[in-house]
Amino acid sequence: MTERWQREMAKLHRAELPADLWERIMEGPRLQPLPSRNPSRVIVAATALALFLAAAALLWVVFTPFRTTGRTFGGPDVIHVPLRGEVSPVFLPDGRPVFVVHHEDGTVSVVDAFSSHRAWGFEEPVVWCPSTRQFVEWAHEAHFDEYGTWVSAGPAPRGLATFAFQVVERDAAGDPTSIRIGAMRAPDPGGSAPITEPSRPPFCPGGEPVTFTVEASQVWDSPAAAVAAQPEGWIAVNGTLSVASDGFVQLCSQISDGRCEGAAVVRGIDGVGLLVNVLLPYPNGTGYEKPHLWLARVRGGVLDDLAIGDIRTAG
Amino acid sequence: MAPRDLREGVERDIERLYRESAPQLWRSIYGFAGGRRHLAEDAVAEAFARAIERAHEIRDPLAWIYRTAFRIASRELQREKRGPPAAPDPVPGIDPSEVQDVMAALWTLSPNQRAAVLLHDEEGFTGPEVARLLGMSAATVRVHLFRARRRLREVLGSEENRDD
Numbered sequence: 001m002t003e004r005w006q007r008e009m010a011k012l013h014r015a016e017l018p019a020d021l022w023e024r025i026m027e028g029p030r031l032q033p034l035p036s037r038n039p040s041r042v043i044v045a046a047t048a049l050a051l052f053l054a055a056a057a058l059l060w061v062v063f064t065p066f067r068t069t070g071r072t073f074g075g076p077d078v079i080h081v082p083l084r085g086e087v088s089p090v091f092l093p094d095g096r097p098v099f100v101v102h103h104e105d106g107t108v109s110v111v112d113a114f115s116s117h118r119a120w121g122f123e124e125p126v127v128w129c130p131s132t133r134q135f136v137e138w139a140h141e142a143h144f145d146e147y148g149t150w151v152s153a154g155p156a157p158r159g160l161a162t163f164a165f166q167v168v169e170r171d172a173a174g175d176p177t178s179i180r181i182g183a184m185r186a187p188d189p190g191g192s193a194p195i196t197e198p199s200r201p202p203f204c205p206g207g208e209p210v211t212f213t214v215e216a217s218q219v220w221d222s223p224a225a226a227v228a229a230q231p232e233g234w235i236a237v238n239g240t241l242s243v244a245s246d247g248f249v250q251l252c253s254q255i256s257d258g259r260c261e262g263a264a265v266v267r268g269i270d271g272v273g274l275l276v277n278v279l280l281p282y283p284n285g286t287g288y289e290k291p292h293l294w295l296a297r298v299r300g301g302v303l304d305d306l307a308i309g310d311i312r313t314a315g
Numbered sequence: 316m317a318p319r320d321l322r323e324g325v326e327r328d329i330e331r332l333y334r335e336s337a338p339q340l341w342r343s344i345y346g347f348a349g350g351r352r353h354l355a356e357d358a359v360a361e362a363f364a365r366a367i368e369r370a371h372e373i374r375d376p377l378a379w380i381y382r383t384a385f386r387i388a389s390r391e392l393q394r395e396k397r398g399p400p401a402a403p404d405p406v407p408g409i410d411p412s413e414v415q416d417v418m419a420a421l422w423t424l425s426p427n428q429r430a431a432v433l434l435h436d437e438e439g440f441t442g443p444e445v446a447r448l449l450g451m452s453a454a455t456v457r458v459h460l461f462r463a464r465r466r467l468r469e470v471l472g473s474e475e476n477r478d479d
Contacts, residue, residue, distance in 0.1 A: 005467035008417035009437045012346050016408040017338045020328065024360040029368065031361050031387065 009250050037137030042231065073266065078168050081108055081176045087128045087146070089212045092181060095234030095297070097212050098163060099128055099135070111135065111148040112161040113212065114307065116187055119155075120278070121269040123295070125309030126160065131207035135160060138309040139205055149188045152201055211310045219293065219313055223251040223264035227298050235298065236311065239264075240291050245278060247271030251303055265302040273306050325370040332376055333363055340381060343433045344388050347426070350403020350411065350418045358388040381448040389426050409443050420470040428463035436464075 060125060073093040079100060082088040089102045097113035103173040114138040115124040127145065135144040142154020148158045164182040171177050203209075220226035220237040239251040242260045249271040255260030295307040334368055337359060344355040362384035373379045403411040403418050421429050427449070433444045435456070442460070447451040 001472075003468065005417070005420065005464070005471040006436065008414070008420070009346075009432075009467075010473055011409060011414050011417065012342055012437055013434075014408040015342045015345055015406050017341045018352075018356060018406070019342070021337065021360055022333060024356070025363045025367070026326075026331070027364070029361055029364045031357065248472060 010080045028255075032057060066287070078178050078180050080178055084175065087130070087210060089128070089210060092235070095295075096233070097125060097234075100179070102175070103146060106173075108165070108167075108176050108179065108180055110149050110163040110165050110179070111120075111146075112142075112163070112184065112187075113242075114161075115140075115142060115154075115156055116158045117142060117156040119156060120265070120274040121306075123305055123307030123309075125212070125295070125307055125311065127209035127211045127310050129204035129207060129209050131205060136203055136209065141201075143201060147188075150191045156191050158191040161185060163246045209310070211312060213312045213314045214293070216313045222253040223303060224253070224262045224264040226296075227264040227301060227303065230298055233297065234295050236304075236313075237296055238292050239289060239294060242265070243269075243271045243275050245275070247275060249274075251296075251306070254291070266296075266306055267299075267304050269306060277290065325367055327453055328366050329363060329376065332366075332380070335375060336380075337363070338422065339438045340384055340396055343430070344384055345403075345406065346418070346421055346433045346437065347385065347429055348388050349422050350363060350414065352404035352406055354388060355393050358384045358391065361387050375447070378447050378450070382450050383393050383451065384428075385430050392426075416471065421466050424466055424469055425459075427451070428459045428466070431459035432463035432467070474477075 007055045039064040061125075063176050068287070075093060075095075077093055079090050080088070081100055083221050084102050084106060085104050087099050088098055089097060091097055099111045099113060101109040101111055102164070103109065108128050113125045115126055117124060117137060117140060119139060125138045126137050126139050128134075128144075129136050136142070137144075137154050137156060140154045140156070142235075144156075144160050145151050147159075148162050150156055162185045164185055166182065167176040167270050168178040168180050169176070171271050183274055190309040214236040218236060220235060223237050223239045237251065239253055239262075242263070244250075244257060249266040249269045249272070250260050250263040251266050252260035255261070292308060293311050293313060295305075295309075295311060296303045297305045303304035321383050339385050340356060340362075344358050345352065348354045348358070362380045365383060366373060366380050370376065403414055405411050419435070424432065430449055431445055431451075434440045434448060435442065440448065442456050446449075446456045449456070451459075
Protein backbone atom coordinates (compact mmCIF):
# COMPACT_ATOMS: atom_id res chain seq x y z
CA MET A 1 0.00 0.00 0.00
CA THR A 2 1.53 3.24 -1.08
CA GLU A 3 0.60 6.86 -0.83
CA ARG A 4 0.55 9.20 -3.77
CA TRP A 5 3.70 11.01 -2.78
CA GLN A 6 5.54 7.69 -2.74
CA ARG A 7 4.30 6.75 -6.19
CA GLU A 8 5.24 10.16 -7.55
CA MET A 9 8.69 9.87 -6.00
CA ALA A 10 9.16 6.48 -7.58
CA LYS A 11 8.90 8.05 -11.03
CA LEU A 12 12.19 9.83 -10.38
CA HIS A 13 13.87 6.48 -10.09
CA ARG A 14 13.73 6.02 -13.86
CA ALA A 15 16.06 8.96 -14.52
CA GLU A 16 19.28 7.69 -16.10
CA LEU A 17 22.78 8.95 -15.48
CA PRO A 18 24.15 10.99 -18.41
CA ALA A 19 26.56 8.82 -20.35
CA ASP A 20 29.35 11.36 -20.71
CA LEU A 21 29.59 12.41 -17.06
CA TRP A 22 32.77 10.39 -16.33
CA GLU A 23 34.61 12.16 -19.14
CA ARG A 24 33.54 15.45 -17.63
CA ILE A 25 34.86 14.29 -14.23
CA MET A 26 38.25 13.38 -15.71
CA GLU A 27 38.64 16.95 -16.93
CA GLY A 28 38.93 18.00 -13.29
CA PRO A 29 37.07 20.51 -11.10
CA ARG A 30 35.58 23.54 -12.82
CA LEU A 31 33.67 25.39 -10.13
CA GLN A 32 34.97 27.72 -7.45
CA PRO A 33 35.99 25.93 -4.25
CA LEU A 34 33.26 25.73 -1.66
CA PRO A 35 33.41 28.08 1.30
CA SER A 36 34.24 26.66 4.72
CA ARG A 37 31.49 24.34 5.96
CA ASN A 38 30.67 26.48 8.95
CA PRO A 39 32.32 29.84 8.43
CA SER A 40 30.17 31.50 11.07
CA ARG A 41 31.32 29.02 13.72
CA VAL A 42 34.96 29.65 12.83
CA ILE A 43 34.47 33.39 12.97
CA VAL A 44 32.59 33.21 16.28
CA ALA A 45 35.25 30.95 17.81
CA ALA A 46 38.10 33.15 16.58
CA THR A 47 36.36 36.29 17.80
CA ALA A 48 35.65 34.74 21.21
CA LEU A 49 39.26 33.62 21.53
CA ALA A 50 40.55 37.05 20.54
CA LEU A 51 38.25 38.77 23.05
CA PHE A 52 39.28 36.37 25.80
CA LEU A 53 42.98 36.96 25.14
CA ALA A 54 42.46 40.71 24.99
CA ALA A 55 40.57 40.68 28.31
CA ALA A 56 43.24 38.50 29.92
CA ALA A 57 45.99 40.80 28.66
CA LEU A 58 44.12 43.85 29.93
CA LEU A 59 43.63 42.32 33.38
CA TRP A 60 47.29 41.31 33.48
CA VAL A 61 48.42 44.84 32.62
CA VAL A 62 45.99 46.49 35.05
CA PHE A 63 46.75 44.28 38.03
CA THR A 64 50.45 43.64 37.54
CA PRO A 65 51.52 46.76 39.51
CA PHE A 66 49.42 45.71 42.49
CA ARG A 67 50.46 42.09 42.33
CA THR A 68 54.19 42.58 42.03
CA THR A 69 55.71 45.96 42.71
CA GLY A 70 52.76 47.92 44.06
CA ARG A 71 51.66 45.95 47.08
CA THR A 72 54.43 43.62 48.10
CA PHE A 73 57.95 44.62 48.89
CA GLY A 74 60.09 41.55 48.63
CA GLY A 75 63.73 42.53 48.20
CA PRO A 76 66.28 41.21 45.76
CA ASP A 77 67.81 37.78 46.01
CA VAL A 78 71.30 39.23 46.40
CA ILE A 79 71.56 41.88 49.12
CA HIS A 80 74.02 44.69 49.41
CA VAL A 81 76.21 44.72 52.55
CA PRO A 82 76.80 48.15 54.12
CA LEU A 83 80.22 49.47 55.02
CA ARG A 84 82.04 48.27 58.12
CA GLY A 85 80.28 49.43 61.27
CA GLU A 86 77.03 50.12 59.43
CA VAL A 87 73.68 48.38 59.71
CA SER A 88 71.04 48.41 57.01
CA PRO A 89 67.38 47.35 57.24
CA VAL A 90 66.36 45.25 54.23
CA PHE A 91 63.47 43.08 53.15
CA LEU A 92 64.13 39.48 52.14
CA PRO A 93 62.65 38.26 48.84
CA ASP A 94 59.48 37.18 50.70
CA GLY A 95 59.24 40.60 52.39
CA ARG A 96 60.44 39.54 55.86
CA PRO A 97 62.38 42.41 57.49
CA VAL A 98 65.98 41.75 58.58
CA PHE A 99 69.02 43.82 59.46
CA VAL A 100 72.33 43.29 57.68
CA VAL A 101 75.09 44.13 60.13
CA HIS A 102 78.65 44.75 58.96
CA HIS A 103 80.65 44.54 62.19
CA GLU A 104 83.73 46.60 62.83
CA ASP A 105 85.90 43.48 62.56
CA GLY A 106 84.70 42.95 58.98
CA THR A 107 82.35 40.05 59.67
CA VAL A 108 78.69 40.16 58.74
CA SER A 109 75.51 39.10 60.54
CA VAL A 110 71.97 38.96 59.23
CA VAL A 111 69.64 39.50 62.20
CA ASP A 112 65.90 38.92 62.15
CA ALA A 113 63.88 42.06 62.79
CA PHE A 114 61.14 40.22 64.66
CA SER A 115 61.70 39.92 68.39
CA SER A 116 61.61 36.54 70.06
CA HIS A 117 58.84 37.98 72.22
CA ARG A 118 55.35 37.93 70.74
CA ALA A 119 52.90 40.01 72.80
CA TRP A 120 49.39 38.54 72.52
CA GLY A 121 50.51 36.92 69.30
CA PHE A 122 51.85 40.02 67.54
CA GLU A 123 55.20 39.99 65.85
CA GLU A 124 57.18 42.85 67.35
CA PRO A 125 59.89 44.33 65.16
CA VAL A 126 63.02 45.77 66.63
CA VAL A 127 64.81 48.97 65.65
CA TRP A 128 68.57 49.59 65.41
CA CYS A 129 70.02 52.15 67.74
CA PRO A 130 73.37 53.38 66.26
CA SER A 131 74.42 55.22 69.39
CA THR A 132 74.31 52.13 71.58
CA ARG A 133 74.87 49.63 68.75
CA GLN A 134 71.94 47.64 70.01
CA PHE A 135 68.61 46.43 68.67
CA VAL A 136 65.61 47.52 70.74
CA GLU A 137 62.17 45.94 70.69
CA TRP A 138 59.72 48.66 69.78
CA ALA A 139 56.89 47.74 72.16
CA HIS A 140 58.59 46.27 75.22
CA GLU A 141 62.12 47.58 74.86
CA ALA A 142 64.16 44.44 75.20
CA HIS A 143 67.75 45.18 74.11
CA PHE A 144 69.91 42.94 71.94
CA ASP A 145 73.49 43.38 70.79
CA GLU A 146 74.50 43.66 67.14
CA TYR A 147 74.74 39.87 66.82
CA GLY A 148 71.16 39.49 68.07
CA THR A 149 72.08 38.25 71.55
CA TRP A 150 69.75 39.40 74.32
CA VAL A 151 71.31 42.04 76.56
CA SER A 152 68.69 43.47 78.88
CA ALA A 153 65.05 44.26 79.66
CA GLY A 154 61.84 43.18 77.98
CA PRO A 155 60.08 39.90 78.29
CA ALA A 156 62.05 38.56 75.31
CA PRO A 157 62.74 34.91 76.18
CA ARG A 158 65.81 34.60 73.93
CA GLY A 159 67.90 36.51 71.44
CA LEU A 160 67.01 37.42 67.88
CA ALA A 161 67.11 34.77 65.17
CA THR A 162 69.81 35.09 62.56
CA PHE A 163 70.17 33.90 58.97
CA ALA A 164 72.84 31.91 57.19
CA PHE A 165 74.18 33.53 54.04
CA GLN A 166 76.63 33.09 51.19
CA VAL A 167 79.03 35.81 50.17
CA VAL A 168 78.44 36.70 46.54
CA GLU A 169 81.04 39.44 46.17
CA ARG A 170 83.89 40.95 48.18
CA ASP A 171 85.78 44.21 47.93
CA ALA A 172 89.53 44.61 47.56
CA ALA A 173 89.98 44.31 51.33
CA GLY A 174 88.14 41.01 51.37
CA ASP A 175 85.03 42.40 53.04
CA PRO A 176 81.69 41.07 51.73
CA THR A 177 79.87 43.60 49.58
CA SER A 178 76.91 41.43 48.62
CA ILE A 179 75.40 38.28 50.06
CA ARG A 180 72.67 35.79 49.28
CA ILE A 181 70.64 35.02 52.41
CA GLY A 182 69.75 31.43 53.29
CA ALA A 183 67.96 29.62 56.09
CA MET A 184 66.97 31.04 59.45
CA ARG A 185 69.04 29.91 62.42
CA ALA A 186 67.84 29.51 65.97
CA PRO A 187 68.49 32.49 68.24
CA ASP A 188 70.82 32.58 71.17
CA PRO A 189 68.93 30.92 74.04
CA GLY A 190 69.71 33.59 76.61
CA GLY A 191 66.79 35.89 77.41
CA SER A 192 64.97 37.88 80.03
CA ALA A 193 62.66 36.70 82.78
CA PRO A 194 59.01 36.43 81.76
CA ILE A 195 58.20 39.66 83.54
CA THR A 196 59.66 42.88 82.24
CA GLU A 197 62.44 44.24 84.38
CA PRO A 198 61.24 47.19 86.44
CA SER A 199 64.12 49.43 85.47
CA ARG A 200 64.51 49.67 81.70
CA PRO A 201 67.53 51.21 80.02
CA PRO A 202 66.82 54.23 77.82
CA PHE A 203 65.22 53.32 74.48
CA CYS A 204 67.83 54.86 72.18
CA PRO A 205 69.78 57.62 73.95
CA GLY A 206 71.52 60.24 71.86
CA GLY A 207 70.29 59.22 68.46
CA GLU A 208 67.52 58.39 66.07
CA PRO A 209 66.76 54.68 65.71
CA VAL A 210 67.04 53.05 62.31
CA THR A 211 63.89 51.29 61.20
CA PHE A 212 62.11 50.03 58.10
CA THR A 213 60.52 52.16 55.44
CA VAL A 214 57.88 51.01 52.98
CA GLU A 215 57.00 52.91 49.83
CA ALA A 216 53.52 54.41 50.16
CA SER A 217 52.53 52.81 46.85
CA GLN A 218 53.26 49.41 48.38
CA VAL A 219 50.83 49.84 51.28
CA TRP A 220 47.34 48.36 51.17
CA ASP A 221 44.67 50.72 52.46
CA SER A 222 42.04 48.04 52.81
CA PRO A 223 42.70 44.79 54.70
CA ALA A 224 39.75 43.20 52.88
CA ALA A 225 41.21 44.08 49.49
CA ALA A 226 44.61 42.76 50.55
CA VAL A 227 43.15 39.42 51.59
CA ALA A 228 41.08 39.19 48.42
CA ALA A 229 44.18 39.70 46.28
CA GLN A 230 45.98 36.81 48.02
CA PRO A 231 49.45 38.31 47.68
CA GLU A 232 52.41 36.11 48.46
CA GLY A 233 54.88 36.97 51.20
CA TRP A 234 54.70 39.86 53.62
CA ILE A 235 52.56 42.87 52.95
CA ALA A 236 52.12 46.28 54.56
CA VAL A 237 48.57 47.29 55.34
CA ASN A 238 46.98 50.28 57.03
CA GLY A 239 44.21 49.53 59.46
CA THR A 240 42.67 49.77 62.89
CA LEU A 241 42.55 46.70 65.05
CA SER A 242 39.11 45.75 66.33
CA VAL A 243 38.74 43.30 69.20
CA ALA A 244 35.23 42.16 70.08
CA SER A 245 34.19 41.36 73.62
CA ASP A 246 34.48 37.66 72.83
CA GLY A 247 38.04 38.12 71.58
CA PHE A 248 37.29 38.03 67.85
CA VAL A 249 39.96 40.09 66.10
CA GLN A 250 39.63 41.98 62.83
CA LEU A 251 41.69 44.58 61.06
CA CYS A 252 39.46 47.34 59.68
CA SER A 253 40.29 49.92 57.06
CA GLN A 254 38.40 52.28 59.33
CA ILE A 255 35.89 52.18 62.17
CA SER A 256 32.93 54.42 61.47
CA ASP A 257 30.07 54.78 63.98
CA GLY A 258 31.28 51.65 65.66
CA ARG A 259 31.20 49.67 62.41
CA CYS A 260 34.32 47.94 61.16
CA GLU A 261 34.67 48.64 57.41
CA GLY A 262 36.92 46.94 54.84
CA ALA A 263 37.78 44.31 57.42
CA ALA A 264 39.84 41.17 57.29
CA VAL A 265 39.86 38.50 59.98
CA VAL A 266 43.10 38.25 61.92
CA ARG A 267 44.39 34.88 63.06
CA GLY A 268 46.84 34.09 65.83
CA ILE A 269 46.09 37.01 68.13
CA ASP A 270 44.99 36.42 71.72
CA GLY A 271 42.00 38.75 71.53
CA VAL A 272 40.76 38.11 75.04
CA GLY A 273 44.20 38.61 76.55
CA LEU A 274 44.66 41.77 74.53
CA LEU A 275 41.26 43.12 75.56
CA VAL A 276 41.64 42.38 79.26
CA ASN A 277 45.27 43.35 79.71
CA VAL A 278 45.80 46.17 77.23
CA LEU A 279 42.74 47.66 75.61
CA LEU A 280 40.43 47.96 78.62
CA PRO A 281 42.95 49.17 81.25
CA TYR A 282 44.79 51.48 78.87
CA PRO A 283 42.41 52.77 76.19
CA ASN A 284 44.14 55.04 73.70
CA GLY A 285 47.43 54.28 75.30
CA THR A 286 48.81 51.45 73.27
CA GLY A 287 48.28 52.30 69.63
CA TYR A 288 46.44 49.09 68.93
CA GLU A 289 43.06 50.78 68.63
CA LYS A 290 44.41 53.61 66.48
CA PRO A 291 45.07 53.48 62.74
CA HIS A 292 48.44 51.92 62.23
CA LEU A 293 50.73 50.45 59.60
CA TRP A 294 51.00 46.71 59.99
CA LEU A 295 53.08 43.99 58.41
CA ALA A 296 51.24 40.75 57.84
CA ARG A 297 50.91 37.69 55.64
CA VAL A 298 47.76 36.53 53.88
CA ARG A 299 47.06 32.84 54.43
CA GLY A 300 43.85 30.94 53.90
CA GLY A 301 41.73 34.05 53.49
CA VAL A 302 42.82 35.74 56.71
CA LEU A 303 45.64 37.94 57.94
CA ASP A 304 48.35 36.01 59.72
CA ASP A 305 51.48 36.94 61.65
CA LEU A 306 50.34 40.50 62.24
CA ALA A 307 53.34 42.66 63.17
CA ILE A 308 53.19 46.08 64.82
CA GLY A 309 56.17 48.33 65.23
CA ASP A 310 57.93 51.42 64.05
CA ILE A 311 57.37 50.85 60.34
CA ARG A 312 57.30 54.03 58.30
CA THR A 313 56.12 55.02 54.86
CA ALA A 314 57.85 57.16 52.29
CA GLY A 315 56.84 58.70 49.02
CA MET B 316 55.02 4.32 -6.08
CA ALA B 317 55.35 7.17 -8.59
CA PRO B 318 52.87 10.07 -8.41
CA ARG B 319 51.39 9.10 -11.76
CA ASP B 320 50.82 5.52 -10.55
CA LEU B 321 49.29 6.86 -7.36
CA ARG B 322 46.87 9.08 -9.26
CA GLU B 323 45.91 6.25 -11.56
CA GLY B 324 45.17 4.10 -8.52
CA VAL B 325 43.02 6.82 -7.01
CA GLU B 326 41.16 7.28 -10.29
CA ARG B 327 40.43 3.57 -10.46
CA ASP B 328 39.04 3.58 -6.93
CA ILE B 329 36.87 6.63 -7.57
CA GLU B 330 35.75 5.26 -10.93
CA ARG B 331 34.60 2.07 -9.22
CA LEU B 332 32.72 4.19 -6.70
CA TYR B 333 31.26 6.17 -9.60
CA ARG B 334 29.97 3.07 -11.34
CA GLU B 335 28.37 1.82 -8.12
CA SER B 336 26.88 4.99 -6.71
CA ALA B 337 26.72 7.78 -9.27
CA PRO B 338 23.28 6.83 -10.68
CA GLN B 339 21.70 7.13 -7.22
CA LEU B 340 23.53 10.35 -6.45
CA TRP B 341 22.63 11.81 -9.83
CA ARG B 342 18.91 11.08 -9.37
CA SER B 343 18.94 12.52 -5.85
CA ILE B 344 20.61 15.72 -6.95
CA TYR B 345 18.33 15.99 -9.98
CA GLY B 346 15.31 15.84 -7.66
CA PHE B 347 16.99 18.07 -5.09
CA ALA B 348 17.63 20.72 -7.78
CA GLY B 349 14.03 20.76 -8.94
CA GLY B 350 14.84 19.03 -12.21
CA ARG B 351 17.71 21.26 -13.30
CA ARG B 352 19.76 18.83 -15.30
CA HIS B 353 22.88 20.94 -15.83
CA LEU B 354 23.05 21.94 -12.21
CA ALA B 355 22.83 18.27 -11.18
CA GLU B 356 25.51 17.28 -13.67
CA ASP B 357 27.79 20.04 -12.44
CA ALA B 358 27.32 19.08 -8.79
CA VAL B 359 27.92 15.36 -9.30
CA ALA B 360 30.85 15.78 -11.69
CA GLU B 361 32.46 18.39 -9.48
CA ALA B 362 32.12 16.21 -6.37
CA PHE B 363 33.82 13.23 -8.04
CA ALA B 364 36.51 15.41 -9.67
CA ARG B 365 37.40 16.95 -6.32
CA ALA B 366 37.37 13.52 -4.68
CA ILE B 367 40.07 12.39 -7.13
CA GLU B 368 42.17 15.45 -6.30
CA ARG B 369 41.81 15.07 -2.53
CA ALA B 370 41.53 11.31 -2.21
CA HIS B 371 44.46 11.13 0.24
CA GLU B 372 42.61 13.42 2.67
CA ILE B 373 39.27 11.64 2.57
CA ARG B 374 38.43 8.86 5.04
CA ASP B 375 34.94 8.01 3.75
CA PRO B 376 34.91 8.82 0.01
CA LEU B 377 31.25 7.96 -0.61
CA ALA B 378 29.95 10.16 2.21
CA TRP B 379 32.38 12.91 1.22
CA ILE B 380 31.15 12.85 -2.39
CA TYR B 381 27.49 12.91 -1.36
CA ARG B 382 27.97 15.79 1.04
CA THR B 383 30.03 17.73 -1.49
CA ALA B 384 27.51 17.20 -4.26
CA PHE B 385 24.60 18.35 -2.11
CA ARG B 386 26.55 21.38 -0.90
CA ILE B 387 27.49 22.38 -4.43
CA ALA B 388 23.90 21.99 -5.54
CA SER B 389 22.66 24.04 -2.57
CA ARG B 390 25.15 26.78 -3.28
CA GLU B 391 24.20 26.95 -6.95
CA LEU B 392 20.50 27.01 -6.11
CA GLN B 393 21.08 29.74 -3.56
CA ARG B 394 23.05 31.70 -6.13
CA GLU B 395 20.25 31.46 -8.67
CA LYS B 396 17.59 32.29 -6.03
CA ARG B 397 14.84 31.04 -8.25
CA GLY B 398 12.00 28.62 -7.78
CA PRO B 399 11.72 25.33 -9.59
CA PRO B 400 11.74 25.47 -13.39
CA ALA B 401 8.32 25.55 -15.02
CA ALA B 402 9.05 22.02 -16.18
CA PRO B 403 11.91 19.75 -15.22
CA ASP B 404 14.67 19.44 -17.79
CA PRO B 405 14.32 16.30 -19.88
CA VAL B 406 16.66 13.48 -18.98
CA PRO B 407 16.90 9.96 -20.40
CA GLY B 408 14.39 7.61 -18.85
CA ILE B 409 11.63 9.95 -17.70
CA ASP B 410 9.03 12.22 -19.20
CA PRO B 411 9.39 15.67 -17.59
CA SER B 412 5.65 16.17 -17.43
CA GLU B 413 5.32 13.01 -15.32
CA VAL B 414 7.56 14.31 -12.54
CA GLN B 415 6.43 17.92 -12.59
CA ASP B 416 4.09 17.52 -9.61
CA VAL B 417 6.56 15.74 -7.41
CA MET B 418 9.26 18.26 -8.28
CA ALA B 419 6.94 21.10 -7.26
CA ALA B 420 6.04 19.27 -4.04
CA LEU B 421 9.69 18.61 -3.21
CA TRP B 422 10.43 22.26 -3.72
CA THR B 423 8.16 23.16 -0.80
CA LEU B 424 10.52 21.32 1.57
CA SER B 425 13.63 22.70 3.20
CA PRO B 426 16.89 21.60 1.51
CA ASN B 427 17.69 19.16 4.32
CA GLN B 428 14.20 17.67 4.29
CA ARG B 429 14.39 17.35 0.51
CA ALA B 430 17.77 15.62 0.60
CA ALA B 431 16.70 13.25 3.38
CA VAL B 432 13.44 12.18 1.77
CA LEU B 433 15.06 11.68 -1.65
CA LEU B 434 17.83 9.49 -0.27
CA HIS B 435 15.57 7.53 2.07
CA ASP B 436 12.26 7.19 0.24
CA GLU B 437 13.39 7.46 -3.36
CA GLU B 438 16.80 5.78 -3.27
CA GLY B 439 16.13 3.39 -0.43
CA PHE B 440 18.94 4.24 1.98
CA THR B 441 18.33 3.49 5.63
CA GLY B 442 18.12 6.23 8.23
CA PRO B 443 21.68 5.69 9.55
CA GLU B 444 22.99 5.58 5.97
CA VAL B 445 21.29 8.88 5.18
CA ALA B 446 22.77 10.33 8.34
CA ARG B 447 26.24 9.25 7.28
CA LEU B 448 25.84 10.53 3.71
CA LEU B 449 24.52 13.94 4.77
CA GLY B 450 26.70 14.36 7.86
CA MET B 451 23.77 14.53 10.27
CA SER B 452 22.73 12.57 13.32
CA ALA B 453 20.22 9.77 12.82
CA ALA B 454 17.76 11.60 15.06
CA THR B 455 17.95 14.69 12.89
CA VAL B 456 17.32 12.59 9.80
CA ARG B 457 14.22 11.09 11.44
CA VAL B 458 12.87 14.56 12.16
CA HIS B 459 13.53 15.70 8.57
CA LEU B 460 11.83 12.60 7.19
CA PHE B 461 8.79 13.00 9.43
CA ARG B 462 8.27 16.63 8.44
CA ALA B 463 9.03 16.01 4.76
CA ARG B 464 6.48 13.21 4.49
CA ARG B 465 3.84 15.19 6.29
CA ARG B 466 4.38 18.07 3.88
CA LEU B 467 4.36 15.85 0.80
CA ARG B 468 1.06 14.34 1.91
CA GLU B 469 -0.39 17.81 2.29
CA VAL B 470 0.77 18.91 -1.15
CA LEU B 471 0.19 15.76 -3.18
CA GLY B 472 -2.95 14.55 -1.42
CA SER B 473 -3.36 11.72 1.02
CA GLU B 474 -5.43 9.20 -0.87
CA GLU B 475 -3.99 5.73 -0.70
CA ASN B 476 -4.01 3.12 -3.45
CA ARG B 477 -3.09 -0.48 -3.36
CA ASP B 478 -0.36 -1.47 -5.80
CA ASP B 479 -1.19 -4.48 -7.85
